Amino acid sequence: MARDRDGLFSEKHYDDDAALVPSESESENGSESEEDVRDGDRDILDETEEHEKLLQKPSRLERARGAFGLRDGRQEGGSSGKRATKSTSRRSRKRGMSTPDKLEGGFTDSNSEDSFEIQAGKWEGKTSKKSHGGRLAMIYLAITGLFVALLFGAYKASSKKHKLAPTEHRLTRYNNGTHIFRPTTIFISLDGFRADFLNRNITPALNAFIASGVSPKYMLPSFPSVTFPNHFTLMTGLYPESHGVVSNQFWDPEFQEEFWYTNVSVSMQPKWWNAEPLWVTAEHQGVRSAIHMWPGSEAHIPDVEPTYMDKYNGTEALPRKVDSILRWLDMPGDDDVDAAAHEDLRPQFIAAYVPNVDADGHLYGPNSTEIRATIADVDSMLTMLVEGLLARNLTEIVNMVIVSDHGMATTSTSRLVQLDDLIDMSLVDHIDGWPLRGLRLKNPDRDISILYEALSEKAAESGNFNVYTLETMPERYHFTKNDRIAPLWIVPKTGWAVVEKSDFDVADALATGEEYAPKGLHGYDHEHPLMRAIFVARGPAFPHEPNSQLPIFQNIEVYNIMCDSLGIVPHPNNGTLRLPLKPQGLHSENDNPGSEVVADPVDDEEDGGEDTPAPDEDQDTSNPSTTDSPQSGDDSPTDTPPEGSAPSDTPQRDDASADPSPDKDNPPADVGDGQHRTSSSWWSFVHEQLEKAKEWAKEFVDSIKGNKEGEGEPPV
Structure with missing residues (x-):
């Protein structure tokens, strides 16, 4: 019976061939054995609690207690600690092991089975933390990679849409001998200058620009072919339906208000102008702008003003416009040594509006003697500007782009x-x-x-x-x-x-x-020959052979061209043409801008105008073999060169070689002195021709200026 009470500890529960392990209880008295059993139960419970604690992440409070040697509200070394030491010593003696050193968090004897279990629990806790941290790191890496990929995709998309071209020009700075010039463009609009006005032998300056620069036979305006919509199109690259200025006067059903271009208190409110003009694009990218009387420039279009701005003045003399442009060019630049000492620095984008041809075209008609005088007067203004650039050694440094917004047609009471x-x-x-x-x-x-x-x-x-x-x-x-x-x-x-x-x-x-x-x-079908405008460009941003002919394009393309000439990124627009432009050959003598005869509408009874237009305004005028016959009363000088003649075919001044050519300021190695360069003889030729034409133009203008009325009328 006694052996039966031994239960699972008795020998009979082992196989017969199993090796017998002597029990320590047999060598100790009975009272000690009973105490060991009770203590063993307590040890098992304590050990289980220790295992559970080790497998759980300690709270902040428990970690704080451990730092001060506390366990379960008691200081380490108290009764609980003694009991743990005692039971541990007893178990160690049972297994024939020495008492291990005690460290914070459990036992560290690697030879102990209990110590192994505790260490395994600690390892599992550390592994869990490490695994959790690793997952977080992987998530962070994935998010970072996705963000970088999105940025790269956005960059690629934007670089495709707004490629800065040509890079060589954008990075190039020029030295005129005294100052360094960043990419600089002068943009001039001749309001109402019809393309075939170039064929009247009274525009030597414009014809010289054509002979040295790049231009299409004509440029198409946008519909409707009136001033305010087209000038905002030139500055935004958007059709009027996109930029919101759809006419010179229109009704806005949302505002329940009328836009009327001559009512400045209304029309110059920013709410009407729903696009970003070039001067805002430039200012956003650190390029200063100077705007002289451009339609819409006084509207405070969000969210930045041009650095310099001249308000509209319809009576301003043309030489004053030249003075304004040259004054801006004479300002110190960003790269000058003493730039920081100056409050006003040089603009890179200069836009000037010239309303004279349009005003006199409305007043006298596009075929009148008065309009011829005005055209010659405007061309003389360009002569003065060229001479100002020549005196500053800037003819090969600044870009010049000359455009018009639309043409002009003759009216009559019978029409x-x-x-x-x-x-x-x-x-x-x-x-x-x-x-x-x-x-x-x-x-x-x-x-x-x-x-x-x-x-x-x-x-x-x-x-x-x-x-x-x-x-x-x-x-x-x-x-x-x-x-x-x-x-x-x-x-x-x-x-x-x-x-x-x-x-x-x-x-x-x-x-x-x-x-x-x-x-x-004007204001008619924008593709009608009488509505054709002009585009002429010359400068370092246009590295083309002199007298290059461009394909015909619409004025929505001008904005991108201007942005590229300044090295800035265009705002989204309707245009697609970008620099460098792709000429389709050279203008010929009989196929150059303005050479095509355009039929102007006339009454049944011709009123004796100086031009002899064809009787039907809708006749086909695209036959290039048709040329303009000499006009009656044409007092142009006999030594004016044929339009479109290349500069190499023209006489040169004796002192042409004395004209110094500007040097670049540390240009990149791959930016040559430039296929866009022409010899100084071209500008010498221009100067010579302009000097000859200037006196004639002055006399011609003065002879009829007394007959001109209505100076200062607003542009339409």
């Missing part, structure tokens, strides 16, 4: 459409545009389709105008996607105008012989 005879004016709520008319109706849902049908029939009968809704508007106009565009339009044929009786009674005028004014108009 008027009386709007009151076409529709019931009581149906109309508001009229936009001029000379074309955009109609906003009081009940558009009911009346637009009815009026469209009726007006279309009358247009087919007369042949003097076209009628469009936003759905039928020609796609090439890009003139539908804006709420500021009226839903119904009457677009007159070139040379015609649509008028209301309250402004001009056509029947009475025809009966009394009253003449319609203005005598010149």
Whole structure:
């Protein structure tokens, strides 16, 4: 029975062939054995608690207690610690081991089975922490990699969309002998300068620019071909429907207000100008801008003003414009030694607006003697500018881009459409545009389709105008996607105008012989030959052979070209043309800008103008074999060179070699002295021709200037 009570500890529970292990209890008395059993149970419980504690992450409070030698609210070495030491010693004696050194957190004897289990628990805890930290590190690395990939993708996308080209020019600085110039561009707009005005033998400066630079036969404006929309297109690269200035006057249904270009208190509010102009693009990228009278420059377009700005002054003398440009060029630059001491530093982008040709074209007509004098006067202004650049040794350092915004057509009392005879004016709520008319109706849902049908029939009968809704508007106009565009339009044929009786009674005028004014108009189909504009460029950003001919393009392309010439990134726009430009050969003597004869509309009874246009304004004028015959009363000098002649074919001044050529300031090795360079003889030739033309132009202008009236009229 006694052996039965031994239970699992008795020998009979082992196999017969199992080796017998002597029990220590047999060598000790019974009382000691019972104490060992009780103590053993307590030891097992204590050891289990220790294992659980080791497998759990200690709280901040427990770590703080451990730092001060506390365990379970008791200081280490108390009764609990003694009991643990005692039980441990007993177990050690049972296994024949010495008492190990005690360290914080458990036992460290690697030979002890208990110590191994405790260390395993500690290792598992450390491994868990390390594994958790590793996962976090991998997550951080993945996020970082994704962010870098997104940045790289954005960079690649932006570099494709806004490539800075050409890099050589963008990194190049030039030295004129006294100062260092960063990329600098002068941008001049000759409002209303029709492309074929170049063919009147009164523009030696412009013709010299063409002969030395790069230009298309003409540049197309945007529709409608009026001043404010096209000047903002030149500065943004956007169609009028995209930048919001859709005409010189229009109604905004959201503002419930009218934009009228001559009402400066209204039109020069920034809310009308919904795009970023070039001067804002430049200022954002650290390129100073100086704007002289450009339409819209006074509108405080967000979110930065041009560094320098001259307000519009229609009576300003042309030489003062030259003085403004040269004054800005004479300012110290960023790279000058004493630049920090100057408050005003040189701009790199200079834009100047010249309204004279447009103003006199409206007042006298595009074929008048007065407009010829104005054209010659403007060309003389360019002569003075060239001489100013030559005196500063800047002719091969600054870029010059000369453009116009549209052309001009002759009007007549016999070419008027009386709007009151076409529709019931009581149906109309508001009229936009001029000379074309955009109609906003009081009940558009009911009346637009009815009026469209009726007006279309009358247009087919007369042949003097076209009628469009936003759905039928020609796609090439890009003139539908804006709420500021009226839903119904009457677009007159070139040379015609649509008028209301309250402004001009056509029947009475025809009966009394009253003449319609203005005598010149634009705003028509932007692709009509009489609406063609000009583009001429020359300078280090245009490294082309002199007299290079570009393919014909629309003025939405100018913004990108200007940005590239300055080395700045364009804002998103409708243009696609970028530097370097790709000429398609050279202009020939009979196929250069302005050489094509353009038929101007005339009355049935010709009024004796100096030009003899073809009788039908819609005739085909694309035949390049047709040339302009000498005009009556042409007092141009006989030594003016033929338009388009290359500089190498022209006489040179004796002192041409004395003209120093500018040096670059530490240019990159791969930026040569430049295929864009022409010899100083070209500028010597220009100077010689301009000197000869200047006196003639002055006398010619002075002889008729007394007959000119209306100076200072606002541009249209």
